[in-house]
Amino acid sequence: xxxxxxxxxxxxxxxxxxxxxxxxxxxIYRATNVVNFAQGDFAMVGAFAMVVLTIDFGLPYxxxxxxxxLVLPLxxxxxxxxxxxxxxNRGYLPVIISTLGASIFLENGMLAAYGPRPQMLPPxxxxxxxxxxxxxxxxxxxxxxxxTVAMVAAQYVFFERTLIGKKxxxxxxxxxxxxLLGIPVARMIMITFIYSxxxxxxAGILIAPIIFVSVGMGSAIALKAFAASIIGxxxxxxxxxxxxxxxGVIETLGAAYVSVPFKDGFAxxxxxxxxxxxxxxxxxxxxxxxx
Amino acid sequence: MTARLLAAAAAPAxxxxxxxxxxxxxxxxxxxxxxxxxxxxxxxxxxSLLMQASTYAIAVLGLTVCLGYAGQINLAQAAFFGMGAYxxxxxxxxxxxxxxxxxxxGVAVAAFLGMALGLASLRVxxxxxxxxxxxxxxxxxxxxxxxVAFTHGPDGVPNIARPTWLGxxxxxxxxxxxxxxxxxxxxxxxxxxxxxxxxxxxxxxxxNELAAGVVGVDTYRTKVTAFALSSLLGGLGGGLFAGGxxxxxxxxxxxxxxxxxxxxxxxxxxxxxxxxxxxxALLILLPEWLRFLKAIYLAVxxxxxxxxxxxxxxxxxxxxxxxxxxxWRAAPPAGAVAxxxxxxxxxxxxxxxxxxxxxxxxHFGGLKALDGVSFLVxxxxxxxxxxxxxxxxxxxxxxLSGLYRPTRGRIVLDGRNLAGLHPxxxxxxxxxxxxxxxxxxxxxxxLENVTVGAxxxxxxIADGEGGLARHALAALDFVGLADRAGAQCGxxxxxxxxxxxxxxxxxxxxxxxxxxxxxxxxxxGEKAELVALLKRLKGHGLTILIIDHDxxxxxxxxxxxxxxxxxxxxxxGLPGEVLRHPDVIAAYLGEGHAAx
Numbered sequence: 006x007x008x009x010x011x012x013x014x015x016x017x018x019x020x021x022x023x024x025x026x027x028x029x030x031x032x033i034y035r036a037t038n039v040v041n042f043a044q045g046d047f048a049m050v051g052a053f054a055m056v057v058l059t060i061d062f063g064l065p066y067x068x069x070x071x072x073x074x075l076v077l078p079l080x081x082x083x084x085x086x087x088x089x090x091x092x093x094n095r096g097y098l099p100v101i102i103s104t105l106g107a108s109i110f111l112e113n114g115m116l117a118a119y120g121p122r123p124q125m126l127p128p129x130x131x132x133x134x135x136x137x138x139x140x141x142x143x144x145x146x147x148x149x150x151x152x153t154v155a156m157v158a159a160q161y162v163f164f165e166r167t168l169i170g171k172k173x174x175x176x177x178x179x180x181x182x183x184x185l186l187g188i189p190v191a192r193m194i195m196i197t198f199i200y201s202x203x204x205x206x207x208a209g210i211l212i213a214p215i216i217f218v219s220v221g222m223g224s225a226i227a228l229k230a231f232a233a234s235i236i237g238x239x240x241x242x243x244x245x246x247x248x249x250x251x252x253g254v255i256e257t258l259g260a261a262y263v264s265v266p267f268k269d270g271f272a273x274x275x276x277x278x279x280x281x282x283x284x285x286x287x288x289x290x291x292x293x294x295x296x
Numbered sequence: 297m298t299a300r301l302l303a304a305a306a307a308p309a310x311x312x313x314x315x316x317x318x319x320x321x322x323x324x325x326x327x328x329x330x331x332x333x334x335x336x337x338x339x340x341x342x343x344s345l346l347m348q349a350s351t352y353a354i355a356v357l358g359l360t361v362c363l364g365y366a367g368q369i370n371l372a373q374a375a376f377f378g379m380g381a382y383x384x385x386x387x388x389x390x391x392x393x394x395x396x397x398x399x400x401x402g403v404a405v406a407a408f409l410g411m412a413l414g415l416a417s418l419r420v421x422x423x424x425x426x427x428x429x430x431x432x433x434x435x436x437x438x439x440x441x442x443x444v445a446f447t448h449g450p451d452g453v454p455n456i457a458r459p460t461w462l463g464x465x466x467x468x469x470x471x472x473x474x475x476x477x478x479x480x481x482x483x484x485x486x487x488x489x490x491x492x493x494x495x496x497x498x499x500x501x502x503x504n505e506l507a508a509g510v511v512g513v514d515t516y517r518t519k520v521t522a523f524a525l526s527s528l529l530g531g532l533g534g535g536l537f538a539g540g541x542x543x544x545x546x547x548x549x550x551x552x553x554x555x556x557x558x559x560x561x562x563x564x565x566x567x568x569x570x571x572x573x574x575x576x577a578l579l580i581l582l583p584e585w586l587r588f589l590k591a592i593y594l595a596v597x598x599x600x601x602x603x604x605x606x607x608x609x610x611x612x613x614x615x616x617x618x619x620x621x622x623x624w625r626a627a628p629p630a631g632a633v634a635x636x637x638x639x640x641x642x643x644x645x646x647x648x649x650x651x652x653x654x655x656x657x658x659h660f661g662g663l664k665a666l667d668g669v670s671f672l673v674x675x676x677x678x679x680x681x682x683x684x685x686x687x688x689x690x691x692x693x694x695x696l697s698g699l700y701r702p703t704r705g706r707i708v709l710d711g712r713n714l715a716g717l718h719p720x721x722x723x724x725x726x727x728x729x730x731x732x733x734x735x736x737x738x739x740x741x742x743l744e745n746v747t748v749g750a751x752x753x754x755x756x757i758a759d760g761e762g763g764l765a766r767h768a769l770a771a772l773d774f775v776g777l778a779d780r781a782g783a784q785c786g787x788x789x790x791x792x793x794x795x796x797x798x799x800x801x802x803x804x805x806x807x808x809x810x811x812x813x814x815x816x817x818x819x820x821g822e823k824a825e826l827v828a829l830l831k832r833l834k835g836h837g838l839t840i841l842i843i844d845h846d847x848x849x850x851x852x853x854x855x856x857x858x859x860x861x862x863x864x865x866x867x868x869g870l871p872g873e874v875l876r877h878p879d880v881i882a883a884y885l886g887e888g889h890a891a892x
Contacts, residue, residue: 040427
């Protein structure tokens with residue numbers, strides 16, 4: 006029982022990483038109706054920025070975080086300008102392919118620049134964690150869980166309670182109508198990419214101490230995060246979180262009780278089951294086009 | 297009239313697609329290359345490059361079908377390629393099967409898994425497919441590496457056999473000929489495909505999935521077929537690849553390789569098999585010329601993908617083809633056009649009910665867009681459905697077409713309850729429709745658009761491809777656009793595009809035509825033509841349900857009018873009565889229409 010509870014906690018920790026990355030997906034999806042296949046690489050860029058600043062340049066950890074958070078918005082803006090903006094009027098397929106190209110470019114560019122050797126970032130807190138009954142609570146996972154909860158709360162307030170959040174929602178629902186109402190659509194989408202890149206980069210910094218910093222770190226997580234958001238119901242914030250946590254637990258239990266080498270396969274197995282039985286996910290995406 | 301018919305009968309039959317100049321050139325080039333290349337003195341290295349290029353190109357042609365024709369992304373082509381390769385590898389090396397049997401198994405497994413994957417994921421939007429195929433690719437790689445007992449794990453499979461000829465296995469030259477012949481055959485198939493019924497259905501759904509369904513294309517089935525075909529070609533290419541190189545390992549079939557396949561297809565151009573071959577050849581040869589890129593070649597591919605999408609969305613071949621079209625216009629179809637044989641010509645038993653709408657309701661959450669509406673449409677009537685904005689007209693039409701599921705109520709067409717039928721099934725029962733915001737298949741010609749309409753299920757048209765084209769041309773002639781048959785839809789004026797939609801519907805010999813605001817956006821002269829066209833349609837015995845705001849148009853053509861307001865029927869009857877009805881005047885007064 007103790008082991009089982011421990012596995013569930015670890016699973017929730019892993020799942021909260023998926024949930025955090027899935028939130029970034031959902032944001033851009035809601036603004037542009039397109040899935041950003043380089044979302045995971047935002048995390049990779051954030052983590053590598055930390056490696057460069059704190060290990061290569063030897064800056065203190067907190068200075069590194071502040072600088073990274075300052076750099077990420079610029080990266081998000083550049084990404085939007087180069088990868089999304091030129092294709093914004095051409096349907097979803099060209100944009101999907103373009104973000105995929107960006108993902109390949111970022112990962113292999115980083116590989117050429119930095120080599121395949123994984124880097125290690127120190128944990129945010131020196132303490133390892135503490136024990137609660139039979140379960141050891143790793144402090145890094147607790148930080149991730151707390152950040153995810155805080156981000157969800159912030160995102161909710163931002164979208165539902167602020168004018169700019171409402172403008173973003175209007176943009177995502179009907180770009181033409183939004184621009185007729187005087188909402189600067191291009192700028193709204195730019196803001197979404199900036200925020201999403203920052204969020205993704207932050208996720209990268211948080212998970213770096215757990216999984217090492219490597220060029221492929223982001224896309225592996227992003228794939229799971231995407232599966233999580235389909236399971237939860239695509240485009241739905243609650244779905245992203247519930248799906249992410251559930252996937253983390255399933256995966257951890259599967260690895261412990263079924264097979265370690267196929268750990269990464271469980272997520273996709275669950276995904277296929279959902280696609281067959283309930284493609285709209287737990288919370289249901291609206292899948293309808295108007296004639 | 298007789299002279300016209302005779303002229304049409306005497307006009308030369310259209311040349312079959314497999315005899316077009318492009319197809320003949322491709323076949324000849326394939327045969328010559330297969331016969332001549334093995335005789336040339338070539339370094340072994342060059343032979344292996346050619347072998348790689350020809351087998352890769354077969355898999356890339358799969359992407360032409362799936363991505364180029366049907367508009368469905370496939371990021372697992374390396375996995376299907378790997379399935380074929382491992383089937384031949386394990387089949388011949390581990391199980392001692394003959395090459396051909398192992399190849400057949402590989403092709404079958406790839407096609408079957410592609411179909412299963414498509415069945416699971418193609419019901420929902422395209423981004424799902426992208427991610428599902430990446431997931432599938434990931435699982436495939438995991439299995440290759442970890443199921444050591446079966447796949448030999450990371451070590452790969454050595455000693456793969458080739459087919460034998462006179463008791464000896466094929467040498468490199470013979471095997472190269474085999475690969476090139478296979479490539480030429482697949483290339484021909486992919487070249488002819490777009491001009492077949494299946495190919496037109498794929499392109500229609502790529503250009504406008506919703507309209508394709510309403511016109512009669514079984515979009516789900518077509519997508520799954522395209523995806524399965526693509527996987528099949530992936531498996532075939534992979535199987536031939538394994539025989540050529542006698543050794544396969546998991547790192548040859550990773551996600552990275554899927555991206556390479558995709559880049560090949562996009563660079564060359566996904567619209568044509570020549571694009572696929574060109575892109576493959578370039579990306580196999582380029583790394584040889586650009587050796588200095590080795591370390592960053594995938595990064596360069598990634599950047600290239602973005603640049604191609606932005607600057608050359610149709611790839612190199614698409615660019616070339618566009619230049620050619622600019623200077624070398626296709627001639628319009630020659631010869632006279634036979635009149636359209638409309639199936640419902642006689643106003644048979646006038647008064648018969650064609651469409652019965654009973655207590656139909658649609659609630660969106662708390663909003664009652666339509667709340668219990670009933671009316672009958674009788675044979676050979678022009679029945680108008682009018683009402684202020686937001687009264688539920690388009691919602692009703694969308695339920696008739698099967699785009700929305702009613703909350704309550706029944707729709708009966710010609711005695712048949714339409715409940716739960718997909719749009720293409722309704723088209724198959726003779727329900728035609730045009731759209732308020734025009735939905736044509738933009739990248740297809742005018743004639744092809746109309747041909748897709750003629751190909752609806754259960755449409756009784758005689759004698760195959762030629763009869764189909766004549767029928768489509770006759771429908772175009774009916775709306776006065778036969779001379780624009782070869783034009784791209786995008787080049788037509790707004791009014792003409794509307795007429796193409798009408799022709800597309802007519803070609804399907806509909807029992808009932810739904811016209812969603814056909815007068816919207818038309819100028820005065822075009823509206824007069826529309827009135828004349830509607831009267832001609834009625835004169836040919838057709839039954840029409842029309843939605844429009846333009847009262848003068850409705851007054852001129854309608855036999856009966858049903859008026860909706862706030863989702864309810866407020867009047868139904870002959871135009872004279874209905875338009876004087878106090879509720880109708882009140883409903884329209886609010887909108888200021890009563891002044892006219």
